[in-house]
Amino acid sequence: MAGRINDDDIAAVRDRAKVEEIVGSYVSLRRSGGSMVGLCPFHDEKTPSFNVNPTRGYYHCFGCGEGGDVIAFVQKIESLTFVEAIERLADRVGIQLRYTEEFGPRPEPGQRMRLLEAHRLAAEFFVEQLTTPDALTARQFLAQRGFDREAAERFGVGFAPRGGRELLQHLRARGFRDTELVTGGLIREAGYDFFRGRLLWPIRDTGKSVVGFGARRIFDDDRVAAKYLNTPETPLYKKSQVLYGLDLARQQIAKKSQAVIVEGYTDVMAAHLSGVDTAVASCGTAFGDDHARLLRRLMGNHDAFHGEVIFTFDGDAAGQAAAIKVFNGDQNFVTQTYVAVEPTGLDPCDLRLQHGEAAVRELVARRVPLYRFVMTNILQQHDLDRADGRLAALREAAPLVASIRDTSMVSGYARELAGLLGMDPEEVRREVLRTASRGGGNSQPDPAPSPTRQDRTPSLPDPRDRSLSVERETAKLLVQHPGLFGDGWDGISEADFTHPAYAAVFGRVAKAGALVGTATGGDWVQQLQGIDPDPQVSSLVVELAVEPVYLQGQVTTRYVVAYSAKLQLLSAMRRIAELKSKLQRTNPVEEPTRYNQMFSELVVLESTRSKLQTRSLGALD
Incomplete structure (x- = not known):
C-alpha cells in the first residue's frame, strides 16, 4: 500500500484553508446574513443558489445538491483526488505535509500535480531564455510594440529556443518522463519541443497555475505557418475554458463587476499597462458559452447597473460580424454587454503604441451597448428619413431581435429598436413576432392592429424580464413603501415606464396619493x-x-432614491439615444438651427444622466 498523509496535517489544512477564501477565488460571493452566496460553479444558473457558511466551513448548492468542506470543493472544481486536493491546499496555506511510512513510501503525486509542476518549470525556463542572445528577435518584437523588460517580466513572457530539444532535456533532468510531457502538450511524440523559436505567453487558470502556453511566430523560416500556436487540448488545458490574463484580472473583475474582452495576448498586456485591469482574451478560439459562464461566476449576479462585459471589435465588416455573433449569445450574461470600437481600426496594443495609454482607457470608456452597436450598423444602411427606408430597416433588424433565444428579452430589444427607428413600438413588436413565427420562411399574415395605449388593457409584464427589472422594483417600492418617496415621487413620471402596465400602476399611485393627500394609509x-x-x-x-424587494433588510429612503434615479436614468438614456440618432441624420450645415437645438438638449441630458448615475449608486445630492 502507498503511504498516507498524517491525519493531524489533514485537520490543519481544513482549519487553515478558509472555505470562503478558497471558494471566493473561483466564485464571486456576497454576504447574506451569516452565509455567503453566489452562482454555483458546478451547474449553470442565473439566480444564486450556492451558499458558503464560513463558521461551519462548508458549502452547499440548493440548485444541484453539491456540497462539502473546502477539500471536497477543490477536489470537485479542479478534478483532483483527495490527496492532490490536500497537497494543493497545503501549498496554498503554507503547511508542510508529513507522510506516514507504516504502509510504504510516500506516493508519487498524481498526474495533474505532475503536469502542473512541469508547466511551472517550463514557464520559468522560457522566461530565462528570453534574456539569451538567441532571443534578440523576440525582444525586438516586444520593444517594437512598446513592451520593455519590466513588462515582459510582469506577464511572464518567454522564448522557446530554436533547437527544438532544450525544454525536453531541461525537464528530463528534473525527473519528468517523455510520456508525461507529451500528455501535457510540452513536447511532441517525435521527441521535439512543442514550441520552437517562438515568443510565449503562459496561460494560467483561476488558481494562477500555468496550464498551457500561447506562442507567436517571429521568424520567417518557422516551419509552422500559423501566426499563433497554442498548447493542444490536454488534461490541464481546455481552450474553451481558459482566458489569457484571467489570473491577473480575476480579483478586479469580481471587484468591479467588469470584464473587457480583447483579441490577443499583446492587447491584454497593453490594456493592463494602461490601467484597464479587467482585460482578458480567449486563447486560440472564439469567445464562447463556457467563457461566458466562467466570467458570470466571477462577477456574480448583478443587475443592469452593476456589471458589464465589454468586447473590443474593429469597426470593419469582420468586427460587425463578430459583434452579431456575440449578440446572438448575449443572454449568457446577467450583466449588460457593451462594445468598444476604435474608429481607426487600431487594436489596444497599437492604440497604446500610437496614442498613449490614456487612449486605451478612453476606448473602454466610450463603450456602447452591444444591441445598439449591432442595430445601429444595420440602420445606418438605410435612409431613416424616408418611410420606406425605416420599413426596410425594420424588416432587416427584426430577424435579429427575433433570433434571441431568451424570449423574456425580446420585448425589451423590440422597444429599443422602435426608439432607434422612431416608429411605433407596437408596429415594431408585430414585425418581430411575425418574423419569429415564419419558421422555415413561411410568411404569416399581419396580426390585427392593436388598440391604442389609452384604449387597450395592458398585458401583465413578465417578472423575469431583466430589461424591466428596474421598472418592476420601482413599482414594488411605490406600492409597498410610498411614504419613503419625496415630493413629486422623487421626479418620477409615467413616461419613465416603458411597459404600459407599470405605467398604469404609477398612474394609480400618483392619483391615489393626490386624492388622500398622503400615501401612508x-x-x-x-x-x-x-x-x-x-x-x-x-x-x-x-x-x-x-413580492419581496431585492434589498435584504430594511428599505430606506436612500434605497428608494437610488431606484427612482435608476428609472429616470434609463429614460434619460433612451432620450439621449434618440437625440444622437437624429443628430447623425441631421446635416449641421443645411439645418444649423435644428442641429444646434438638439445638440444643446443633448448636453443638458448628458448632465442630467451624470447626476442620475450618481444618485442611482446610492449617493444623494
Missing part, C-alpha cells in the same frame, strides 16, 4: 385597487404588494 393597496376598474392592473398591484 393602512388601506393603501385597497385604495390603489379602487382607483380604476381594470382587473389586470389591480392584479399587478397585489402581485407587487407581496
Whole structure:
C-alpha cells in the first residue's frame, strides 16, 4: 500500500484553508446574513443558489445538491483526488505535509500535480531564455510594440529556443518522463519541443497555475505557418475554458463587476499597462458559452447597473460580424454587454503604441451597448428619413431581435429598436413576432392592429424580464413603501415606464396619493385597487404588494432614491439615444438651427444622466 498523509496535517489544512477564501477565488460571493452566496460553479444558473457558511466551513448548492468542506470543493472544481486536493491546499496555506511510512513510501503525486509542476518549470525556463542572445528577435518584437523588460517580466513572457530539444532535456533532468510531457502538450511524440523559436505567453487558470502556453511566430523560416500556436487540448488545458490574463484580472473583475474582452495576448498586456485591469482574451478560439459562464461566476449576479462585459471589435465588416455573433449569445450574461470600437481600426496594443495609454482607457470608456452597436450598423444602411427606408430597416433588424433565444428579452430589444427607428413600438413588436413565427420562411399574415395605449388593457409584464427589472422594483417600492418617496415621487413620471402596465400602476399611485393627500394609509393597496376598474392592473398591484424587494433588510429612503434615479436614468438614456440618432441624420450645415437645438438638449441630458448615475449608486445630492 502507498503511504498516507498524517491525519493531524489533514485537520490543519481544513482549519487553515478558509472555505470562503478558497471558494471566493473561483466564485464571486456576497454576504447574506451569516452565509455567503453566489452562482454555483458546478451547474449553470442565473439566480444564486450556492451558499458558503464560513463558521461551519462548508458549502452547499440548493440548485444541484453539491456540497462539502473546502477539500471536497477543490477536489470537485479542479478534478483532483483527495490527496492532490490536500497537497494543493497545503501549498496554498503554507503547511508542510508529513507522510506516514507504516504502509510504504510516500506516493508519487498524481498526474495533474505532475503536469502542473512541469508547466511551472517550463514557464520559468522560457522566461530565462528570453534574456539569451538567441532571443534578440523576440525582444525586438516586444520593444517594437512598446513592451520593455519590466513588462515582459510582469506577464511572464518567454522564448522557446530554436533547437527544438532544450525544454525536453531541461525537464528530463528534473525527473519528468517523455510520456508525461507529451500528455501535457510540452513536447511532441517525435521527441521535439512543442514550441520552437517562438515568443510565449503562459496561460494560467483561476488558481494562477500555468496550464498551457500561447506562442507567436517571429521568424520567417518557422516551419509552422500559423501566426499563433497554442498548447493542444490536454488534461490541464481546455481552450474553451481558459482566458489569457484571467489570473491577473480575476480579483478586479469580481471587484468591479467588469470584464473587457480583447483579441490577443499583446492587447491584454497593453490594456493592463494602461490601467484597464479587467482585460482578458480567449486563447486560440472564439469567445464562447463556457467563457461566458466562467466570467458570470466571477462577477456574480448583478443587475443592469452593476456589471458589464465589454468586447473590443474593429469597426470593419469582420468586427460587425463578430459583434452579431456575440449578440446572438448575449443572454449568457446577467450583466449588460457593451462594445468598444476604435474608429481607426487600431487594436489596444497599437492604440497604446500610437496614442498613449490614456487612449486605451478612453476606448473602454466610450463603450456602447452591444444591441445598439449591432442595430445601429444595420440602420445606418438605410435612409431613416424616408418611410420606406425605416420599413426596410425594420424588416432587416427584426430577424435579429427575433433570433434571441431568451424570449423574456425580446420585448425589451423590440422597444429599443422602435426608439432607434422612431416608429411605433407596437408596429415594431408585430414585425418581430411575425418574423419569429415564419419558421422555415413561411410568411404569416399581419396580426390585427392593436388598440391604442389609452384604449387597450395592458398585458401583465413578465417578472423575469431583466430589461424591466428596474421598472418592476420601482413599482414594488411605490406600492409597498410610498411614504419613503419625496415630493413629486422623487421626479418620477409615467413616461419613465416603458411597459404600459407599470405605467398604469404609477398612474394609480400618483392619483391615489393626490386624492388622500398622503400615501401612508393602512388601506393603501385597497385604495390603489379602487382607483380604476381594470382587473389586470389591480392584479399587478397585489402581485407587487407581496413580492419581496431585492434589498435584504430594511428599505430606506436612500434605497428608494437610488431606484427612482435608476428609472429616470434609463429614460434619460433612451432620450439621449434618440437625440444622437437624429443628430447623425441631421446635416449641421443645411439645418444649423435644428442641429444646434438638439445638440444643446443633448448636453443638458448628458448632465442630467451624470447626476442620475450618481444618485442611482446610492449617493444623494
